Amino acid sequence: MPVLFCFGLGFSARALAARLQAPAGARPPGWGIVGTCRSLEKAAACAAKGWDMHVFDGTAPLADPSVLAPATHILVSVPADEDGDAVLRLHGADIAGLPNLKWLGYLSTTGVYGDRGGAWVDETSDLRPTQPRSIRRAAAEAGWLALHRDHGVPVHVFRLAGIYGPGRSQLDSLREGRARRMVKPGQVFCRIHVDDIAAVLQASMARPDPGAIYNVADDEPAPPQDVVAYAADLLGLPLPPETPYDESALTPMQASFYGDNRRVRNGRNKTELGVTLRYPTYREGLRALLSSS
Structure with a gap:
C-alpha cells in the first residue's frame, strides 16, 4: 500500500489526503496517510479522520x-521561517535515506x-x-532541489498561487462583512482552487519527474475587485463600494501582496501532467463553493 507522509497537514495537504484515501472497506484499500500538526490538539482532530498523526512544530525533530x-x-x-526550512534542516538526511521513496512534493x-508589473x-x-x-521560499526551493541533485531524492516543486476553497473565499468574506x-x-492576482491543487499533485505522483517545477494557478489572473463583485452577485448581497488603493489602510501583510503584480502561466500542468482544471477561473470555483455551502 502506498503511504503519503505530509509534513504539515494543512488546507492543501488535507485536500490531497482526502482525494487519495479510499472509503472504509474499499478494495483496494487506498493510501495510508501519515501527517504532522504543530500541536497535540490539531493532531487529534486530524487523527479522527483515520490518519496517523504526529507533532512537528519545526523546533525539534519528530x-x-x-x-x-x-x-x-x-x-x-x-x-x-527565519532559520530556513525546518523539515529540510531536521529531516533532510532521514529523507535522503528512505529506501522506498518515489516522490516528494514541496x-x-x-x-x-x-x-513583474503585471x-x-x-x-x-x-x-x-x-x-x-518569498525570499525564504526561494531559498527552501534551492535546498530541496539540491537534495535531489546531490542525493537523488525525487523532489518536485509546486509554486502555488493564492489558494481558495471551502470556508476560504470571497463568499465567506462577504458573508462576514470583511470584503473590500x-x-x-493594473493590479491582478492569480488564484487556484484547493481541489485543483490536489489534482495537480496527484497527477505528478502518477508521473514522477524528479527536479521538475510546476506553477499551480488557474487560467485567469484577475483584479481583486472583480472577484468581490462576482461573489456579491452570486450571493445577492450589496456590492461593497470601490475605494482607491491606500497602503496605509491595509495591514502590512495585505500591503505586501499588493506590492507584487504578475500573471502566472500554468501550461506545464496541462502539457506534462495532463491536468484539466476543474475550476479554470474564479467564476467556476465560486459557483461550485456556493452550491456546496
Whole structure:
C-alpha cells in the first residue's frame, strides 16, 4: 500500500489526503496517510479522520523519526521561517535515506517571481522575490532541489498561487462583512482552487519527474475587485463600494501582496501532467463553493 507522509497537514495537504484515501472497506484499500500538526490538539482532530498523526512544530525533530520509514510519497507544506526550512534542516538526511521513496512534493509560492508589473511568468522565469516570506521560499526551493541533485531524492516543486476553497473565499468574506473593493489600477492576482491543487499533485505522483517545477494557478489572473463583485452577485448581497488603493489602510501583510503584480502561466500542468482544471477561473470555483455551502 502506498503511504503519503505530509509534513504539515494543512488546507492543501488535507485536500490531497482526502482525494487519495479510499472509503472504509474499499478494495483496494487506498493510501495510508501519515501527517504532522504543530500541536497535540490539531493532531487529534486530524487523527479522527483515520490518519496517523504526529507533532512537528519545526523546533525539534519528530519524536520518532522511524515513522518516516514506510513513506513512498512525501508532501512538504511547512513554510520556511527565519532559520530556513525546518523539515529540510531536521529531516533532510532521514529523507535522503528512505529506501522506498518515489516522490516528494514541496509546496512553494508564485511569490518567488516577485513583482513583474503585471507581465507573464512561467517556470523558466528567473526568481526575483522581494517579500521576506518569498525570499525564504526561494531559498527552501534551492535546498530541496539540491537534495535531489546531490542525493537523488525525487523532489518536485509546486509554486502555488493564492489558494481558495471551502470556508476560504470571497463568499465567506462577504458573508462576514470583511470584503473590500480596493482598486489599484493594473493590479491582478492569480488564484487556484484547493481541489485543483490536489489534482495537480496527484497527477505528478502518477508521473514522477524528479527536479521538475510546476506553477499551480488557474487560467485567469484577475483584479481583486472583480472577484468581490462576482461573489456579491452570486450571493445577492450589496456590492461593497470601490475605494482607491491606500497602503496605509491595509495591514502590512495585505500591503505586501499588493506590492507584487504578475500573471502566472500554468501550461506545464496541462502539457506534462495532463491536468484539466476543474475550476479554470474564479467564476467556476465560486459557483461550485456556493452550491456546496
